[in-house]
Amino acid sequence: MAQKPRYARGAVAILAGCLINFFGDMALGVNIELFWGLQTFDALWFIDMFVVPLIAGLVVGLIFGLGGKWLCYFPPLIVRLFSYFYLAKFAVIPDGASLMPMGWWGFFVILTIEAAAFGGVAGEIMIKKTYGRMPRHLYHKDQGRPDSDKPES
Secondary structure (H helix, E strand, O other), rough: OOOOOHHHHHHHHHHHHHHHHHHHHHHHHHOOOOEEEEOOOOHHHHHHHHHHHHHHHHHHHOOOHHOOOHOHHHHHHHHHHHHHHHHHHHHOOOOEEEOOOOOHHHHHHHHHHHHHHHHHHHHHHHOOOOOOOHHHHHHOOOOOOOOOOOOOO
């Protein structure tokens, strides 16, 4: 029974990350899944590829806490999959654009997931004030002893 709040917090974290990714796409007016030639790769495209998933991963890490660095992989993957599927099956591709080739799109999805991972790690560090699975007070347990710098014999 103690795990139910953790599941709910995980669902809220993933939903928040997906919303940040989705509304970041909408606010920037960028669709990573569309290829316009070389003009595709402009400053807004790079912001949508790296900064928006980083912020989403940071929020996931802050909401979920310990383990947020693993959970933050899912929001960019979910949003990118839905976006590609929607464009491929339901939407009309604008004139002058084409659907991103699957190989490039897969590479771009991996990049967005890695950007979110950096944010997830940063969010977890901000929550715990240290990195790893051990709480800070246990990690620094020998700090107060006067002989803590001497090796044990």
